[in-house]
Amino acid sequence: MMISDSQKKGLRELLLNDKNLTVLLQLAKGATKNMCKTEDPEEALRLITTHIPDIYVLLSKRAIKKELLFTYLSNRRADAATDFSKADLIAKVIQYWKQEHKSSIELSGDQTSSSLHIQSEEDYPIHTIARKFGEWFFERFNADALSLVDLWADAALHLTIIASDGINEWECTTAAEVLSALTSAKQQFDFYFNPNLTHAGIQGRMDSYGHFLVICCGTLHSRDSCVGIFECAFGLFRDPLADNNWKPKKVKCFLKSEAQPPELHYLCSSETLQTALELSVPSDDLN
Template sequence: MPNISAHHIDGLRDLLINNENTPILLKLVKNISKNMCLIEPEAALTFVVEQVGDVHKLLSKKHISKNLLLKYLQARHPGTATDFTKSDLIMRVIEYWDMDKKSDNNGANETEQFPINLFAKQFSEWFYNNLNQTQIQLSDFWIDGALQLRIIADDEVQDVECSSSVDVLNTLVNTKEKFSFIFNLNLTSDGVQGRIDPYGLVIVLSCGTLHTVNQCVGVFESLFGLLRDPFGDNNWKIKKLKLLLRSQNAAHRHTLGASSSLMDALQLPVSNEAVDY
């Protein structure tokens, strides 16, 4: 088991899994493994974490340059001095991750009880329980409900778009049955949150892991846009759904902070206004 803490792994993910630095992560894998080739970034990060087992040692690797660490810090703390040694920068990056965790914990304690987040948790649990049991119904969607589904597996990307409730329902059910997926929702505040977009849609963001009978096979990320239906007992119905299914080694609980497809929506402000369930 790796000795690197979960929040340091999240920090390494933030540092290394992006367009600029993922090639460096893949070079690390080849260096540590003597030329093993992994091209899926999450699998590569998991391998490096398990093999090195120490965050200081990992950041000290020659592929992770002083300039890379400095650029990372300056992006998050503009004005960071440039006259640090690499050892100083490693300590400052780790301190930043530790402070970020404390800030996240304080913020989570305050915001996870906001009505919008309680609503998001209740809705997500209801939806994925029903999807796992194939009990989702046509009446759960607006008639013009839209779905954007992306499936990433074996380096192939499949995109499906639907613009009617019938097509959305059929696509969800058929996809689940085709792969025999069970959706394991992350019900913590790291895995389910709510927002309200500028157009009044209630946005529910959720993520978790994908399982078959015997193993964890990947992760999922979802964004729901919900509106009340005044002609349907004023119930909340799904107006739009963006769903990402990605095959990968999921050694750790999947979080919203690691959900690349949800980054823009996570920037929406968190509202403390009442939400009627």
């Protein structure tokens, strides 16, 4: 997601102050790979927004701690409950900026009192449905509550697991086999799937046949440790016998163990979803 003018204004509030100046300069140094070592706060802000043009990626940098984001929200009396992750705080900060820094729209020609609503891409129906599906699916999956009725009877799965001992792949062609393979992999490795439910981690697409595709990624956890990343693509179809709800018919899932996994995983850095990212993104309602 590109950094908007309102988000640049928010970054100025967040980082251009005596308390967080060190963080700002550290971010600028990292963004330019130590090529630019400016001490000018304005120049540092320009550098990071130029070289890190994704607001989610920027706020997820290790230099920006959870405490910094929490303090920022608390000082502005914004919602910052103590039951949170860094991803939650990032989402809250971005939402706060969206509400507080709405850009004024000037109408050329005759000025009227009517207001214009500019819809950001992350609010497109296809992305909104994708986020709702991702939240629903992984909540049920982590709780071992996913059932056969949640899948189409002829659901298909391509599952790839890359671990230190090699690569394993499975292909399934029925709902029962899909559910069994996913559940077995989760239980065998004691995985907890932590999806990145921001726009940078889950989005919707339309394939060349007009089918709805949800692409998402996140981190894999075992007990209290982050042990890897995952990337998934779900082909969804409406089920007229289930209140016309979207259900997965095709699933591709890629799991990879890593010695030093990222704090957050993003679609822009995914290994398996780059082709899907190039598919069309309709801005209107899905029929």
